[in-house]
Amino acid sequence: MQPNVCYTRHIQQEGDELETAIQVRDLKKVYHVGQNSIAALDGIDLEIQRGEFVCIVGRSGSGKSTLLNMMAGLERPSKGGVVIAGKHIEKLSEAQLVRFRLEHVGFIFQSFNLFPALTAEENVAVPLTYRGIGRRKRLKQSREMLTQVGLQTHLKHRPTQMSGGQQQRVGIARALVANPAIIFADEPTGNLDSKTSAEVLDLMRSVVGAKGHTLVLVTHDPEVARWGDRVVHILDGRITSIEVNPRPGAGEETPPDAVPPEQLKQTQGCTADRAVEAIRGIENAENGAEASRGNQT
Numbered sequence: 150m151q152p153n154v155c156y157t158r159h160i161q162q163e164g165d166e167l168e169t170a171i172q173v174r175d176l177k178k179v180y181h182v183g184q185n186s187i188a189a190l191d192g193i194d195l196e197i198q199r200g201e202f203v204c205i206v207g208r209s210g211s212g213k214s215t216l217l218n219m220m221a222g223l224e225r226p227s228k229g230g231v232v233i234a235g236k237h238i239e240k241l242s243e244a245q246l247v248r249f250r251l252e253h254v255g256f257i258f259q260s261f262n263l264f265p266a267l268t269a270e271e272n273v274a275v276p277l278t279y280r281g282i283g284r285r286k287r288l289k290q291s292r293e294m295l296t297q298v299g300l301q302t303h304l305k306h307r308p309t310q311m312s313g314g315q316q317q318r319v320g321i322a323r324a325l326v327a328n329p330a331i332i333f334a335d336e337p338t339g340n341l342d343s344k345t346s347a348e349v350l351d352l353m354r355s356v357v358g359a360k361g362h363t364l365v366l367v368t369h370d371p372e373v374a375r376w377g378d379r380v381v382h383i384l385d386g387r388i389t390s391i392e393v394n395p396r397p398g399a400g401e402e403t404p405p406d407a408v409p410p411e412q413l414k415q416t417q418g419c420t421a422d423r424a425v426e427a428i429r430g431i432e433n434a435e436n437g438a439e440a441s442r443g444n445q446t
């Protein structure tokens with residue numbers, strides 16, 4: 150499936166070779182619940198190019214999140230495969246998958262998934278913690294990223310002290326701070342009103358587009374899907390059609406100097422308290438090391 154030139158305008162320069170970011174081949178997923186089998190994905194073939202903004206749209210239960218989770222290596226397919234950065238991710242071990250996600254993938258969630266006890270700058274710095282970057286450096290990167298999403302005045306705010314749109318901007322900054330090649334977003338505007346949704350989508354489009362990140366966004370809302378370069382329609386686990394959205398001009402004027410990402414479905418799996426505890430533990434260890442270095446000088 151070759152991409153149409155009209156959506157390569159802010160993806161790749163003319164003359165550049167198209168580069169496949171994600172290749173999905175005959176992907177199937179069957180869930181077994183009691184006596185019932187549910188074919189959540191029923192043979193999906195899809196190619197997504199580097200720098201593309203692809204929206205996957207379909208009604209509730211059509212398989213959107215399942216597809217996204219398979220592409221992100223969060224769930225294993227029953228059949229078929231996903232190739233990202235030359236790797237068949239369905240063949241990776243759990244440990245390799247965690248590493249793969251940390252290196253290549255950022256996530257933006259419908260419910261923001263911010264840690265309530267952490268400030269905006271601490272939340273955005275979390276993916277860098279997992280990468281072993283020191284506190285001072287990661288907070289600096291975090292502040293730069295928050296500035297790019299227009300939240301330089303909210304660095305010390307906790308999630309409850311921010312609006313939904315601001316929280317989602319923190320979520321975007323967190324997804325990008327470690328500079329992942331691919332951002333996956335599952336209903337990122339599902340908890341926002343239509344005006345704030347448009348602002349957040351505009352921001353995602355411009356921040357992600359500026360550095361050639363690939364963005365795959367799942368939504369049930371055709372209005373949201375219109376923001377994509379391509380719209381993949383899915384029904385009962387199958388692609389029913391793919392449309393190209395020519396959108397001259399949109400999202401090209403605001404190219405902030407995006408830094409990179411995270412992937413943190415792992416943080417969905419553990420409680421916020423445990424994650425914060427882990428982060429605080431790392432920070433305490435760092436502070437201890439700094440203090441003992443100070444004592445030695």
Ligand SMILES: Nc1ncnc2c1ncn2[C@@H]1O[C@H](COP(=O)(O)OP(=O)(O)OP(=O)(O)O)[C@@H](O)[C@H]1O
Pocket residue numbers: 180181182187188189207208209210211212213214215216369
């Ligand atoms: N872990 C699971 N176990 C059993 N069935 C599942 C599981 N996850 C998803 N399903 C089923 O697979 C189908 C697709 O689910 P999926 O979550 O991908 O839908 P969706 O398109 O994201 O829907 P929504 O818009 O409501 O989020 C549904 O029928 C769902 O019930």
Ligand SMILES: [Mg+2]
Pocket residue numbers: 213214215
């Ligand atoms: Mg879903």
